[in-house]
Amino acid sequence: MLRENNEQYFRWISDLKQRIQQSQIKAAIQVNSALIEMYWDLGKEISERSFENTYGSGFFKQLSKDLRNEFPESKGFSESNIKFFKRFYLFYNQEIINRQQLINDFKSDDTSTFQQVAGEFKNEENQNRYQLGNDFPKKLFLIPWRHHVEIFTKCKNVTEALFYINKTIENGWSRAVLLNMISGNLYQSQGKAITNFSKTLPDYDSELVKQTLKDPYIFDFLNISENFKERELENALIDHIQKFLIELGNGFVFVGKQVEMKVGNQSFFLDLLFYHIKLKRYVVIELKSGEFEPEHAGKLNFYVTSVDKQLRDENDNATVGLIICKTKDHIIAEYSLTDLHKPLGISSYELRKILPDNFKSSLPSIEEIENELNKNSNTK
Numbered sequence: 222m223l224r225e226n227n228e229q230y231f232r233w234i235s236d237l238k239q240r241i242q243q244s245q246i247k248a249a250i251q252v253n254s255a256l257i258e259m260y261w262d263l264g265k266e267i268s269e270r271s272f273e274n275t276y277g278s279g280f281f282k283q284l285s286k287d288l289r290n291e292f293p294e295s296k297g298f299s300e301s302n303i304k305f306f307k308r309f310y311l312f313y314n315q316e317i318i319n320r321q322q323l324i325n326d327f328k329s330d331d332t333s334t335f336q337q338v339a340g341e342f343k344n345e346e347n348q349n350r351y352q353l354g355n356d357f358p359k360k361l362f363l364i365p366w367r368h369h370v371e372i373f374t375k376c377k378n379v380t381e382a383l384f385y386i387n388k389t390i391e392n393g394w395s396r397a398v399l400l401n402m403i404s405g406n407l408y409q410s411q412g413k414a415i416t417n418f419s420k421t422l423p424d425y426d427s428e429l430v431k432q433t434l435k436d437p438y439i440f441d442f443l444n445i446s447e448n449f450k451e452r453e454l455e456n457a458l459i460d461h462i463q464k465f466l467i468e469l470g471n472g473f474v475f476v477g478k479q480v481e482m483k484v485g486n487q488s489f490f491l492d493l494l495f496y497h498i499k500l501k502r503y504v505v506i507e508l509k510s511g512e513f514e515p516e517h518a519g520k521l522n523f524y525v526t527s528v529d530k531q532l533r534d535e536n537d538n539a540t541v542g543l544i545i546c547k548t549k550d551h552i553i554a555e556y557s558l559t560d561l562h563k564p565l566g567i568s569s570y571e572l573r574k575i576l577p578d579n580f581k582s583s584l585p586s587i588e589e590i591e592n593e594l595n596k597n598s599n600t601k
Contacts, residue, residue: 254362256297257369261361264310267303297366305370312373312382313361364389367396371403381408392471401467405439414543415551416566417558422539430500430541436568438468438545443572451510455479455492458508472499482527491524502538503528509546513567517544518557525563539563545570 267273272280281300288298360383368389376382385408389399414434418427442464443457458465459478466473476494483489493506505524509517525542533540542565554567 253365254359257362257364257366260297260306260366261310263303264306264308265314267307268310268314305374309369309373313379360386360390365396368394368399371396371400375403376408384408398467401439401441405441405468407435410435410437414566414568415549415554415558416564417561418564418566421562421564426538430502430564431566433470433472433497433500434543434566434568435470438568438570440465440468440570440572442468451492451508454508454510458493469495472497473504474498476503482524482531484527489524489527491528494528497541500538500541501536503532503540505540505542507542507544509544511547513544513546513549513554513557515553515557517546518554518561518565518567521565522561522563525565529563541566543568 267284272284276283281303285298285300285303288303289295292298364386372382372385376385385399385403388394388402388407392398394402412428412432412434413436414431415436416431416434418431422430440458442461443454455478462475466475474496476496478493480491480494481488482491491505492508495504495506496502497504505521505528507517507521507524521542521544525540528540540563542563544565544567546567546569549567549569558565558567
């Protein structure tokens with residue numbers, strides 16, 4: 222009766238539910254942070270005490286046995302995991318030691334060189350959000366342990382590792398998504414699309430928008446035959462829209478495919494239309510199954526203009542256009558964008574699962590499978 226008649230009570234329950242959920246999330250983060258910090262400290266002590274030199278190759282096996290005897294309910298003290306604790310600590314700490322040694326070497330030789338190196342170090346330090354010594358970033362302790370293992374065993378350096386740590390925190394990536402991003406080399410591809418943003422967008426906006434695009438895009442979740450047409454690629458991406466959105470990056474919302482735009486007495490159709498929530502702008506994507514051609518850019522420029530005039534409102538920023546093609550000549554792509562007034566980008570894509578054209582025809586049909594099953598059942 223209270224719940225039915227008292228709207229204030231109902232709102233209170235709703236608010237209470239939200240606060241409880243938030244506290245549960247915070248508690249989970251705190252538990253994870255404490256666990257990762259403990260792994261870090263253990264890795265540090267193993268490294269500094271040099272127990273391996275004293276007890277030999279059997280040290281990790283013995284330590285694992287002793288810890289599991291003391292904490293039988295814990296699953297984190299396997300021999301392999303304890304070795305990862307040490308690698309975890311050394312991966313980040315050795316980078317700090319190397320950089321500090323580099324500064325010390327230059328400091329005694331050349332004051333100007335020292336100042337330059339120290340300045341570069343400080344800039345990179347701020348960019349990566351960690352400091353020398355024991356004041357390690359709290360962000361390092363905000364992602365799950367298995368995420369960390371994937372990162373420090375697959376990344377080439379700390380800068381790349383911190384890139385994936387930050388992306389994991391920002392986007393809430395699962396381990397499967399993180400692995401996909403690392404295998405797709407997001408660190409190298411993000412912000413690498415050819416664009417004219419520096420000429421068509423304000424300075425404060427240009428680099429931000431460019432960082433939302435990458436080159437190449439990895440469509441390894443598609444299974445399509447060789448010599449596919451653009452519409453087949455488009456349909457395949459829509460059939461896997463969730464994976465496509467993950468590949469595009471955080472903030473993209475799917476609006477529609479083959480979106481009709483009426484200009485004059487003609488209708489034109491956009492391959493794919495998205496809206497980027499964070500950037501507050503429409504993004505028109507045109508797919509090309511072959512090599513980029515200069516006329517593709519002119520056509521996309523027209524499409525972006527039509528979206529700006531017909532869909533964009535006063536709260537939206539300028540629409541961006543992106544061509545995703547199979548291959549491109551960088552010089553031709555840059556020339557094609559030079560004198561166009563709309564913000565456009567050109568990227569390529571990679572397909573890692575391509576079926577031969579005759580693959581589909583070699584598979585049995587549903588009818589053939591059913592007939593074979595019926596034949597087998599009749600012989601029993």
